[in-house]
């Protein structure tokens with residue numbers, strides 16, 4: 001019952017995020033104090049892997065992992081809390097975590113012996129009696145480690161989300177390292193310390209045994225506002241130029257172990273919309289986004305609004321190559337469906353940190369993670 005209630009709260013919250021995302025909100029403060037801007041020089045480029053235990057050494061001690069596969073998700077970080085307005089009590093901020101909170105989560109995952117695995121490595125397609133079957137892969141991990149998939153939703157960085165304290169876009173700096181870029185007034189802020197992508201890159205560089213086979217996280221892209229801060233959606237008349245700009249970044253992300261998922265094109269509730277709208281949305285994602293990111297078998301439901309496997313919409317997604325479908329749940333969830341797999345994801349944000357600390361206990365201690373400096377007491 002409590003889980004159901006939680007799910008409803010999460011779904012309502014996610015709906016509100018999208019509604020707000022599409023609104024112009026002028027109430028947020030746009031002024032940023034200089035001391036909040038961290039500019040990292042190129043000297044701080046990602047360190048080469050300096051493992052306390054080398055990857056090859058770890059690989060010699062692999063054992064089959066038969067337990068639950070854990071999947072947590074975040075939204076883009078509150079990089080500039082002052083630009084995001086008042087944190088505690090503000091809805092958008094309750095649906096996200098701050099930079100400090102994200103870093104503390106990574107440390108907690110690591111301390112609890114989780115290891116990042118690529119979402120594409122946890123399932124495979126085989127042929128059985130002439131039928132294609134999708135099922136859980138045999139998972140081999142270093143002794144004592146538990147597999148963790150992290151996904152990040154809505155990684156678009158549109159004009160409106162910038163006002164909610166997010167960065168402007170992901171870039172490659174002159175040393176070909178992944179950084180964030182944000183324009184604050186006349187100041188350009190290039191940082192490796194205020195968004196998930198560069199922070200996770202650094203964390204793995206410093207803790208190589210947190211990543212198995214170079215895995216990082218999964219970016220769940222929508223399409224209507226572009227991806228990673230680049231307006232590659234065809235509504236933008238300059239989209240070809242934007243595609244050219246984002247391609248080297250996608251290439252670098254792939255090389256560094258990031259994977260990509262569809263989060264639909266227009267972020268509409270999959271079950272609510274008509275079949276025709278859903279089909280049009282799926283086609284647009286394929287034409288405008290997947291054509292740039294490369295194919296993916298992962299579909300992450302907007303608002304966690306799931307489709308029943310016997311529906312025409314689900315079949316359409318199967319025909320478009322999707323095999324692993326992710327919803328929202330507070331417990332590990334895995335259903336083999338023969339032609340596909342359903343997986344639950346646990347949301348970590350301001351609201352779950354505050355209201356459901358016990359549900360997050362398998363991953364983190366909410367009271368340790370909570371950013372009281374920015375949010376006030378929990």
Ligand SMILES: [Zn+2]
Nearest residue numbers: 153154302303
């Ligand atoms: Zn979303």
